[in-house]
Amino acid sequence: DGGITQSPKYLFRKEGQNVTLSCEQNLNHDAMYWYRQDPGQGLRLIYYSQIVNDFQKGDIAEGYSVSREKKESFPLTVTSAQKNPTAFYLCASIGSGTRKDTQYFGPGTRLTVL
Amino acid sequence: QQQVKQSPQSLIVQKGGISIINCAYENTAFDYFPWYQQFPGKGPALLIAIRPDVSEKKEGRFTISFNKSAKQFSLHIMDSQPGDSATYFCAATINTGTASKLTFGTGTRLQVTL
Numbered sequence: 433d434g435g436i437t438q439s440p441k442y443l444f445r446k447e448g449q450n451v452t453l454s455c456e457q458n459l460n461h462d463a464m465y466w467y468r469q470d471p472g473q474g475l476r477l478i479y480y481s482q483i484v485n486d487f488q489k490g491d492i493a494e495g496y497s498v499s500r501e502k503k504e505s506f507p508l509t510v511t512s513a514q515k516n517p518t519a520f521y522l523c524a525s526i527g528s529g530t531r532k533d534t535q536y537f538g539p540g541t542r543l544t545v546l
Numbered sequence: 547q548q549q550v551k552q553s554p555q556s557l558i559v560q561k562g563g564i565s566i567i568n569c570a571y572e573n574t575a576f577d578y579f580p581w582y583q584q585f586p587g588k589g590p591a592l593l594i595a596i597r598p599d600v601s602e603k604k605e606g607r608f609t610i611s612f613n614k615s616a617k618q619f620s621l622h623i624m625d626s627q628p629g630d631s632a633t634y635f636c637a638a639t640i641n642t643g644t645a646s647k648l649t650f651g652t653g654t655r656l657q658v659t660l
Contacts, residue, residue, distance in 0.1 A: 474635060474650040522589050526646065534580065535648060537589030
């Protein structure tokens with residue numbers, strides 16, 4: 433089965449803690465993305481990576497960090513510097529074939545800060 | 547700065563009716579306009595997409611109408627069904643050649659009633 437997996441599905445965090453969200457894809461896609469989704473605000477880009485060992489900030493990168501050590505993996509760390517981290521987080525990837533514009537999304541991780 | 551404006555925020559349509567969701571964009575460099583469908587607790591999935599060199603694209607009950615001069619595009623769902631109840635996002639992107647960055651609208655929550 434090819435696709436994007438995110439784990440965990442639900443995550444609870446105490447204030448002041450860092451947490452890492454996992455995103456793995458077996459689609460052999462080059463580019464990967466992290467979005468944050470809040471009610472009524474659509475999807476906002478946090479970070480994206482076009483190739484291994486390289487990544488760029490999106491529109492709302494403050495308080496987040498990423499790494500891209502392997503093509504298949506693009507974990508997102510929500511740091512204690514993120515003031516309002518409760519949200520639904522979505523990972524996506526895009527292929528290098530003809531449909532270079534089509535992003536495929538994972539099932540998401542819902543993070544709640546207690 | 548929101549570059550893609552989507553309306554309405556929510557929509558209720560009777561079964562068998564036509565659902566219409568509208569989007570307007572500002573950046574004339576956008577060259578690909580996808581629509582995504584998202585069910586609660588799931589990641590968005592590509593529904594249909596259009597490029598600005600055509601004015602309409604139809605796939606089954608879903609049609610995109612594109613007006614380049616007005617910088618507007620819309621999604622029409624014909625014969626709407628209860629299973630179409632979901633949140634719909636329009637998006638726009640510029641293909642940089644290696645990876646694209648999607649700009650999303652704020653979403654429309656569609657409810658199809660019996």
